[in-house]
Amino acid sequence: MSNxxxxxxxxxxxxxxxxxxxxxxxxxxxxxQEALGDMVFVEAPAVGRKLKAKEECAVVESVKAAAxxxxxxxxxxxxxxGELDNxxxxxxxxxxxxxxxxxxxxxAADVAALMDAAAYQAxxxxxxx
Amino acid sequence: MTLKxxxxxxxxxxxxxxxxxxxxxxxxxxxxxxxxxxxxxRNDCGMFDVSHMRVVDIKGKGVRDFLRHxxxxxxxxxxxxxxxxxxxxxxxxGGVIDDLIAYFMTEEWFRIVVNAGTADKDIAWMKKQAVxxxxxxxxxxxxxxxxxAVQGPxxxxxxxxxxxxxxxxxxxxxxxxxxxxxxHFIARTGYTGEDxxxxxxxxxxxxxxxxxxxxxGVKPIGLGARDTLRLEAGMNLYGQDMxxxxxxxxxxxxxxxDLNSARDFIGKAALLAxxxxxxxxxxxxxxxxxxxxxxxxxxxxxxGEITSGSFSPTLEKSIALxxxxxxxxxxxxxxxxxxxxMLAAKVVKYPFARNGKGLI
Numbered sequence: 001m002s003n004x005x006x007x008x009x010x011x012x013x014x015x016x017x018x019x020x021x022x023x024x025x026x027x028x029x030x031x032x033q034e035a036l037g038d039m040v041f042v043e044a045p046a047v048g049r050k051l052k053a054k055e056e057c058a059v060v061e062s063v064k065a066a067a068x069x070x071x072x073x074x075x076x077x078x079x080x081x082g083e084l085d086n087x088x089x090x091x092x093x094x095x096x097x098x099x100x101x102x103x104x105x106x107x108a109a110d111v112a113a114l115m116d117a118a119a120y121q122a123x124x125x126x127x128x129x
Numbered sequence: 130m131t132l133k134x135x136x137x138x139x140x141x142x143x144x145x146x147x148x149x150x151x152x153x154x155x156x157x158x159x160x161x162x163x164x165x166x167x168x169x170x171r172n173d174c175g176m177f178d179v180s181h182m183r184v185v186d187i188k189g190k191g192v193r194d195f196l197r198h199x200x201x202x203x204x205x206x207x208x209x210x211x212x213x214x215x216x217x218x219x220x221x222x223g224g225v226i227d228d229l230i231a232y233f234m235t236e237e238w239f240r241i242v243v244n245a246g247t248a249d250k251d252i253a254w255m256k257k258q259a260v261x262x263x264x265x266x267x268x269x270x271x272x273x274x275x276x277x278a279v280q281g282p283x284x285x286x287x288x289x290x291x292x293x294x295x296x297x298x299x300x301x302x303x304x305x306x307x308x309x310x311x312x313h314f315i316a317r318t319g320y321t322g323e324d325x326x327x328x329x330x331x332x333x334x335x336x337x338x339x340x341x342x343x344x345x346g347v348k349p350i351g352l353g354a355r356d357t358l359r360l361e362a363g364m365n366l367y368g369q370d371m372x373x374x375x376x377x378x379x380x381x382x383x384x385x386x387d388l389n390s391a392r393d394f395i396g397k398a399a400l401l402a403x404x405x406x407x408x409x410x411x412x413x414x415x416x417x418x419x420x421x422x423x424x425x426x427x428x429x430x431x432x433g434e435i436t437s438g439s440f441s442p443t444l445e446k447s448i449a450l451x452x453x454x455x456x457x458x459x460x461x462x463x464x465x466x467x468x469x470x471m472l473a474a475k476v477v478k479y480p481f482a483r484n485g486k487g488l489i
Contacts, residue, residue, distance in 0.1 A: 037147075037353065038164045040440040040447075041419050059468070061419040063163050063440045064353055085417070092162075 002121075003029060004096055008111060009120030012054075012070045015096060016114055023078055024111055025099035028060060028069060031124045033095045036062040039088035044080035044101045051075060051103065053110065058100055060091065073110035075103040135180035136275045136332040137339055144349055151352055152246035154181045159351035166354035167442040170321055171485045174281030175350035176342050179320075183248035184271040184329055185241040185255070192239050195263040196231060198394055199255065201377060203387040207233035213305040213318060216385055217377045218251065219396025223403065224373035225380065227251045228365060230318060232307050240307075240314070242276075242329075244367050258395070275335035277328045279347060280358075282485060284325035288315070291341045299326070320355065322362025322483035360448065361441050363411065363480030369422055370409065370436040370450055376400060379452060381409030381479075405455060407433065411479030412449040412463070413489055416472040420449035420465060427464040427471065430454040435465065443482040444489055450479065 003009065008016040013032035017025045033039065041061040051057050051071035058069035079102040084090060090098040105111050115123070132155035141148065146157030157178065159166060169175045187195070196204045202216030212233050218226045227247040232240040243251045252270050259266050279288050289296040298308040299315050304324075307316035314329040330338060343349065356366070363381075365371055371380035378386065378400060388400065412435070414420050420438030433453030441448040449465075457463070459478050464471040481489050 037159060038162050041417060043418070061440075063357060063442070064158070066419065066421065 003117040005117045007096065008072070008114035008116065009123075010070065010072045010114060011123050014069060014072050016072050016111060017099070018111060019102070022108070023102045023104050024072070024075075025102050026069070026072060027099045028091060028095060029120070030095050032067070033091050036060065036065060036067055037092075038063050039091045042084040042088045042091070042100060044084070045077045047077050047080060049077045051077065060088070060100075069100065071103065072114060073103070073105045074107070075105040078102050078104050133181070135178055136335040137178045137180065140336055140339055141178065141349070144343075146349070146351060149352075151181070154245060156181065157349070157351040159353045160349050163351065163353040163357070164442045166348070166350045167357050169348050170281045170323055170350055170354065170358055171443060171482070172281070173348075174279060174284040174287055174325065175348045175354075176339065177278040177280065177350050177352075177355055178275075178339070179278050179327070180275040180332070180335065181245035182276055183243050183245065183252075184274045184276070185243060185248075185252060186238065186269050186271065187241060187255070187266055188238045188269070189263070189266040190237060191263050192237060192266055193233075195259065195266055196239055197392055198262055199258055200231065201386045201394055201396060203390060203392060204231060204233065204239070205390075205392075207231070209306070210234055211302070211307045211309075213307060213316060215305075217371075217382055218254065219377070219394070219400075220373060221395060221399060223376045223396045223399035225367070225371045225375065225377055225382075226254055226373060228367050228371070228382070230316075232316065234309065247367060273332050274329050275332045277330070277335065277338060277342070278319055278321075278325065279328065279342060280319045280321040280323045280325035280350075282324060284323070284347075285317075287342065287345050287347050288326050288328070291338070291345050320362075320364055321358040322364070322480060323358070323485070357439050357442060360437050360439055360450070361443055361480065361482035363450070365409075365450070366437055375452075376403065376405060378405040379407045379409070381450070407452050408455045408457070409436070409450055409452055410457060410459070411477040411481060412438075412451050412465070412474040413444070413477050413481075414447035414449075414465070414472060414474045415462070418447060418467050418470075418472050420447045420467075420474065425466040426451045426453055426474070427466065428453055428457045428461065430456040433457070433463075441481055441487075444487045448481050448489075449474070
């Protein structure tokens with residue numbers, strides 16, 4: 001599965017989708033879900049929590065391991081995907097549909113400055129070596 | 130450092146395995162979904178490459194006497210040829226050097242199977258003790274052997290389908306008993322809580338057997354599922370649930386330590402002088418989350434620690450083994466520190482699952 005070109009990415013393997021209402025949806029990438037394997041638990045941040053860029057704010061746990069999820073930019077959590085509570089395996093099935101939480105970014109420009117799909121792929125490739 | 134490879138390394142890669150560094154060995158952690166692999170073993174059967182484990186043959190006159198001294202469990206329980214015994218090998222201070230399986234073949238041949246990561250130190254210890262107590266014995270390890278575990282309710286039938294010549298010798302095997310079938314040494318043992326065989330064979334034949342089993346419908350299973358299967362079955366993992374700094378009596382292994390007979394063995398005096406203050410219990414997480422090794426367990430009687438924790442695919446809950454103060458009781462609720470939270474867990478008697486069924 002290739003990384004969708006309409007999304008932004010971080011070096012810590014989050015994807016970011018800009019929504020029509022100015023919020024952003026955040027999930028973990030194909031590379032991240034593949035490395036972790038079968039997901040069994042997701043802990044999303046509380047709605048209303050203010051986050052700094054790169055702040056630890058959520059956790060995904062597979063059978064094998066726990067991994068932190070980081071805020072891609074500064075902003076406020078405005079929604080979480082409660083469906084993942086009972087179906088964390090949705091992240092394995094389609095990581096780019098299984099958003100974990102939504103934020104209202106403090107600055108839209110911060111989102112625009114994130115990596116595009118090609119830059120993210122270069123990060124993944126460099127980790128493989 | 131170059132990772133060590135088993136004879137099946139290329140086969141695992143060709144079958145799509147995700148490979149990881151497992152104690153210096155390049156091993157398959159899963160081939161696809163680890164949870165599917167787990168269920169495959171509980172419900173049907175699967176095969177594991179456990180060639181990293183080491184076979185050690187001890188031969189010569191007096192081998193039984195030597196093992197009576199070397200091992201915490203009593204090899205006098207082994208009277209039938211092929212019968213196996215699970216035992217710890219202890220330091221003088223009672224710490225666990227390794228856990229192993231000893232097969233009684235003849236009065237001049239016992240076969241021992243030890244863990245991969247501890248094999249070299251185990252053999253060095255055995256040889257050191259033999260120099261003192263039984264210099265006539267030959268202690269020879271067989272890193273050239275491969276080992277394939279076929280586990281699950283249909284495992285034995287699949288092995289007989291693939292190796293029909295071995296059926297006559299292995300059909301009557303009881304649990305924890307082995308038969309020497311020439312090129313194949315077949316034991317009705319395992320590390321999953323399911324029925325099945327562990328097959329030791331020359332490395333050069335491993336690929337042929339693996340492919341034949343695959344053709345018969347036996348799915349390859351990675352070390353990831355092996356860990357959740359053994360945890361559900363309540364089987365200790367050396368290095369996590371016990372090690373050289375902890376007594377087997379505080380590791381849920383008192384049933385394997387023979388303190389009742391007059392027999393002396395290495396570590397016995399230390400165990401008698403230091404009654405256990407802690408014990409190993411099972412935990413089932415009541416809140417949402419996943420129990421992991423090294424998380425702190427807060428009990429009414431003090432603090433303990435999780436030694437192994439994961440998600441149980443059979444129970445669909447998180448489970449763990451934890452070393453806690455000895456006064457903790459089955460049925461107690463304890464608090465486990467997970468990141469910035471304290472989550473409730475119930476103390477249970479393990480195993481959590483065996484023979485295809487959850488027991489909690």
